[in-house]
Amino acid sequence: MTMAGGAGSGPGALPRPRADLAGLPPYVAGRPPSSPPGLTPYKLSSNENPYPPLPGVLEAATRAVAAMERYPDMGVTALYRALADRLDLVPEQLSAGTGSTAVLFQLISAFCGPGDEVVVPWRSFEAYPIAITVAGARGVPVPLTADARHDLEAMADAVTERTRVLIVCTPNNPTGPALRHAELDAFLDRIPARVLVVVDEAYAEFVRHADPVDGLRLLRERPNVALLRTFSKAYGLAGLRVGYLASTVSIAGAVRSVSLPFGVSAPAQAAAVASLDAQDLLSERVDALVAERDRLVAGLTGHGWRLPEAQGNFVWLPAGARTAELVAAAETVAISVRGFAGVGVRVTVGEPEANQRIVAALGPLARRAG
Numbered sequence: 596m597t598m599a600g601g602a603g604s605g606p607g608a609l610p611r612p613r614a615d616l617a618g619l620p621p622y623v624a625g626r627p628p629s630s631p632p633g634l635t636p637y638k639l640s641s642n643e644n645p646y647p648p649l650p651g652v653l654e655a656a657t658r659a660v661a662a663m664e665r666y667p668d669m670g671v672t673a674l675y676r677a678l679a680d681r682l683d684l685v686p687e688q689l690s691a692g693t694g695s696t697a698v699l700f701q702l703i704s705a706f707c708g709p710g711d712e713v714v715v716p717w718r719s720f721e722a723y724p725i726a727i728t729v730a731g732a733r734g735v736p737v738p739l740t741a742d743a744r745h746d747l748e749a750m751a752d753a754v755t756e757r758t759r760v761l762i763v764c765t766p767n768n769p770t771g772p773a774l775r776h777a778e779l780d781a782f783l784d785r786i787p788a789r790v791l792v793v794v795d796e797a798y799a800e801f802v803r804h805a806d807p808v809d810g811l812r813l814l815r816e817r818p819n820v821a822l823l824r825t826f827s828k829a830y831g832l833a834g835l836r837v838g839y840l841a842s843t844v845s846i847a848g849a850v851r852s853v854s855l856p857f858g859v860s861a862p863a864q865a866a867a868v869a870s871l872d873a874q875d876l877l878s879e880r881v882d883a884l885v886a887e888r889d890r891l892v893a894g895l896t897g898h899g900w901r902l903p904e905a906q907g908n909f910v911w912l913p914a915g916a917r918t919a920e921l922v923a924a925a926e927t928v929a930i931s932v933r934g935f936a937g938v939g940v941r942v943t944v945g946e947p948e949a950n951q952r953i954v955a956a957l958g959p960l961a962r963r964a965g
């Protein structure tokens with residue numbers, strides 16, 4: 596037996612992953628900021644929450660950490676019960692995972708295989724094409740409109756016999772606009788019931804327009820809708836990894852059936868339950884972030900930037916070819932933002948000082964933006 600070689604399937608061949616994974620797009624994580632002397636660095640590159648844990652959350656998570664020799668509750672009993680009470684669902688309609696990103700991977704692999712199509716808005720959340728490719732399915736990206744919204748007309752037209760899943764992201768990451776309930780409802784009338792429509796509500800808490808999507812109402816009225824929600828953004832638990840799907844018992848059961856056993860850790864389960872108990876302060880914090888968002892938008896707009904509607908905890912600067920220049924300008928004031936090469940820059944709403952620094956550093960670059 597020889598240790599040389601590796602290609603092919605003869606003796607001496609080495610393990611090879613599926614060939615179709617070679618085209619897997621990478622998930623680019625937001626970078627940490629650089630820290631020049633004298634300036635407090637801020638990370639505005641991953642849509643994280645700038646607040647410390649809500650009251651009682653650290654204590655609940657710490658108690659769970661102390662029992663780390665035990666597996667977590669595989670049934671996620673306490674969290675499912677708390678969520679079911681709050682959302683007026685039965686626990687069997689829920690499926691939790693290590694962030695709603697993991698839940699999405701599970702959902703796609705439970706509903707799609709080779710040859711199946713998944714219609715997605717694009718540009719949108721970069722985990723979508725990865726989850727689709729991993730399942731061996733085919734993504735059908737539908738370009739956003741000129742004002743960075745979902746093109747619902749074109750998305751409905753993109754549905755074929757092969758479509759198994761369709762994703763809407765509202766507010767849309769990274770561009771910011773949110774759907775109106777009425778337009779989503781009318782859109783769903785056009786989608787065959789055999790197509791599972793995923794409504795990704797990662798930023799739903801931050802929406803402040805007159806007709807917000809009522810996901811739970813859609814769920815009550817339609818058997819082909821699944822909501823994806825997360826504790827990573829408004830609730831500030833990004834580091835603990837917990838999110839969930841709410842749907843029919845049948846859809847949630849299928850997603851649970853492909854979940855990794857014991858995925859959501861005990862500290863994450865405990866922290867999520869405790870966070871749900873701190874609803875009043877959570878709402879105050881979300882309101883404060885929304886006020887900061889509106890100041891950030893006003894500041895940048897005042898400099899001449901034309902921004903799409905910002906309904907999440909982030910703003911989108913359509914900088915085009917000047918994206919790298921803006922990322923570098925933020926870097927000089929010790930702030931990391933998320934650049935999408937050649938397309939634009941996403942800036943998370945952070946601490947007031949960080950937001951002010953962004954307006955001062957990126958605002959004046961407006962005039963020359965493409």
Ligand SMILES: *Cc1c(COP(=O)(O)O)cnc(C)c1O
Pocket residue numbers: 642693694695696697720764768795797824825826827828833836837838
């Ligand atoms: C952040 C985000 C999620 C969820 O992230 P997790 O930390 O995995 O829960 C889901 N969808 C979108 C669009 C996001 O931006």
